[in-house]
Amino acid sequence: MINRLLLLGILIYAIVVLGMAALNGAVLALAIPLLVFLGAGLLYGPETPQFHITRSLSTDRAEPSAPVSVTLSITNEGNRIDLAHIVDNPPRQLEVVEGHTELLTALDPGETVELTYTLRGQRGRYDFDEVKIRVMDFLGLLRRDVSVPVPGQFEFFVYPEVRRVDRIPIRPRVTKAYAGHIPSRVSGSGVDFFGVRHYQQGDSLRHINWRANARHQGTFYSNEFEQERVADVGIILDARQRTYVQIGDQSLFEHAIAAAATLADSFLTDGNRVALLRYGDLLDWTVPGYGKFQRERILQALARAQMGDSLIFDRLEHLPTRLFPPKSQIVMVSPLASDDADLLPRLRARGYQVLIISPNPIAFEKALLERNELTAMAERIATVERELLFRKLRQAGIQVFDWHVDIPLNQALAASMAQLRPLLDRNIGIVTS
Amino acid sequence: MNHAIKRYGAISGAALALAAGYGLVGAFWAVAAALLVAASWVIGQQRNKRWVTSGSFTLLVLLSALSPLFGAAPGWPIAAVVFSLIGWNQGHFARLVASVERVDGKELIEQRYRRRLMATAALGAMLAGLTPLIQLNFGFGIALFLGVIAILGFGRAIAYLRRESV
Numbered sequence: 001m002i003n004r005l006l007l008l009g010i011l012i013y014a015i016v017v018l019g020m021a022a023l024n025g026a027v028l029a030l031a032i033p034l035l036v037f038l039g040a041g042l043l044y045g046p047e048t049p050q051f052h053i054t055r056s057l058s059t060d061r062a063e064p065s066a067p068v069s070v071t072l073s074i075t076n077e078g079n080r081i082d083l084a085h086i087v088d089n090p091p092r093q094l095e096v097v098e099g100h101t102e103l104l105t106a107l108d109p110g111e112t113v114e115l116t117y118t119l120r121g122q123r124g125r126y127d128f129d130e131v132k133i134r135v136m137d138f139l140g141l142l143r144r145d146v147s148v149p150v151p152g153q154f155e156f157f158v159y160p161e162v163r164r165v166d167r168i169p170i171r172p173r174v175t176k177a178y179a180g181h182i183p184s185r186v187s188g189s190g191v192d193f194f195g196v197r198h199y200q201q202g203d204s205l206r207h208i209n210w211r212a213n214a215r216h217q218g219t220f221y222s223n224e225f226e227q228e229r230v231a232d233v234g235i236i237l238d239a240r241q242r243t244y245v246q247i248g249d250q251s252l253f254e255h256a257i258a259a260a261a262t263l264a265d266s267f268l269t270d271g272n273r274v275a276l277l278r279y280g281d282l283l284d285w286t287v288p289g290y291g292k293f294q295r296e297r298i299l300q301a302l303a304r305a306q307m308g309d310s311l312i313f314d315r316l317e318h319l320p321t322r323l324f325p326p327k328s329q330i331v332m333v334s335p336l337a338s339d340d341a342d343l344l345p346r347l348r349a350r351g352y353q354v355l356i357i358s359p360n361p362i363a364f365e366k367a368l369l370e371r372n373e374l375t376a377m378a379e380r381i382a383t384v385e386r387e388l389l390f391r392k393l394r395q396a397g398i399q400v401f402d403w404h405v406d407i408p409l410n411q412a413l414a415a416s417m418a419q420l421r422p423l424l425d426r427n428i429g430i431v432t433s
Numbered sequence: 434m435n436h437a438i439k440r441y442g443a444i445s446g447a448a449l450a451l452a453a454g455y456g457l458v459g460a461f462w463a464v465a466a467a468l469l470v471a472a473s474w475v476i477g478q479q480r481n482k483r484w485v486t487s488g489s490f491t492l493l494v495l496l497s498a499l500s501p502l503f504g505a506a507p508g509w510p511i512a513a514v515v516f517s518l519i520g521w522n523q524g525h526f527a528r529l530v531a532s533v534e535r536v537d538g539k540e541l542i543e544q545r546y547r548r549r550l551m552a553t554a555a556l557g558a559m560l561a562g563l564t565p566l567i568q569l570n571f572g573f574g575i576a577l578f579l580g581v582i583a584i585l586g587f588g589r590a591i592a593y594l595r596r597e598s599v
Binding site: 014026085137138 | 487491494495497498501502507510511514515518522529530533534535536537538541545546549550553554556557558560565576580584587590591
């Protein structure tokens, strides 16, 4: 598309050449209005503009689909500008739900204008770009395009959805020294009955086991309770693309991310030390930590998590088994592939307690596919394969929770907690501390 | 609506002035051409076709430039060129304002724009109207020299404009 300024120049040139060739002053005179127009455009044409821009977000992290308000403040630090077309470019994946991201205005020296809009989006880490400004005179013949960097931020996180879950019954072989909610297999003050021992001076009368006393007259016995402490919990998020199902914009991976976030939040709320490992195209390791800061670190890691394919990490054989503290609890979130059954038992062999939360890819895909005879048969075969895989894992002492993602994890866990707890209890190893 | 009337008014003014210039010397083919170009311009404007509006503007200006060679009085093509410029620029400005989601101080901007446009058009029309009253006699050598200067100068000017318009 030919530029307006250039078109005007060409027309003037053509008229002058025609006038001179025809030696006709009246033709030449016709170039004058165009020349005046061009002259006015050049005279009032914009100089290199100078702006100071600040951008503020109502929050730098948000829940999925939660509105986030963005305010862009633009100050003209140069000369007067006839027309400034200001365009902010929020990340494309975020949806503008209110307000405008562009503005046309006149700016006097020192004048400030504000552009406010509201965004929302799905899980992810987003970077804001430079602000693009086009300045021009009223006639619009000359214009200058500038990209103005915004100092300071900006990366913006939309965290995965975190749901509150009941306490997840984990039983690592070793716990830490601090009081928590995980049975430690050490006697002391607690709630759960642990054993009976001879009465010792100072024992509370409330703890005397009167039934045992009745059987063994002359000797007193006291009840012991199991101490509850915090533990090390390592969450492994399987991010191998081949294990997940994606149909259209529906992805099973998003459910796995939400599950990992919910688990991390639950374990951290209970005071445990939690680490996160994303195993996919690379290893993304969030070192163990406690509390709210660790929650932020893990949620940020999950916000930027993507699936990936890698020849090296295609199978779980490169899963680092020494990253997590010895004999701690590992919770893996993975739909699982058929060849994982041979490799996961290695974690058990190294003394870890392993719980696998497995989003069910068959049920997920079934809900999105058309029902016919072929899909029904495929579903049956895949279900049998999955059952066999689970059986192998359970035989190796690994607990597997088959999660149908159409039920939120908190509800699914709550419904299955009764079955999950005895399974975990049965797997307690003997620990001497 | 008001702006549309003004914009189409300028295009109509340009077409009518050109038609009058050609009509008075009996070149009715050019009258028809001017009206046709103006009609295509209006349609192009309504359908937001930039290349049609720019093409129509170019054709009207070139038709105006040819009219003195057919004996048209100088006032008509000058009026046609000035009206064409106004219509072309108003069309661009209207498109710009319509394409932006938010315009701050819209009325003030439009007011300033109209003032600038009208002042420029009036100055151009006045200077163009005065030019035929000025008569300079050149010898062939001076005319040739000025011609060469004009060609070189315009060449450089266009190169500059091209650079500036990137």
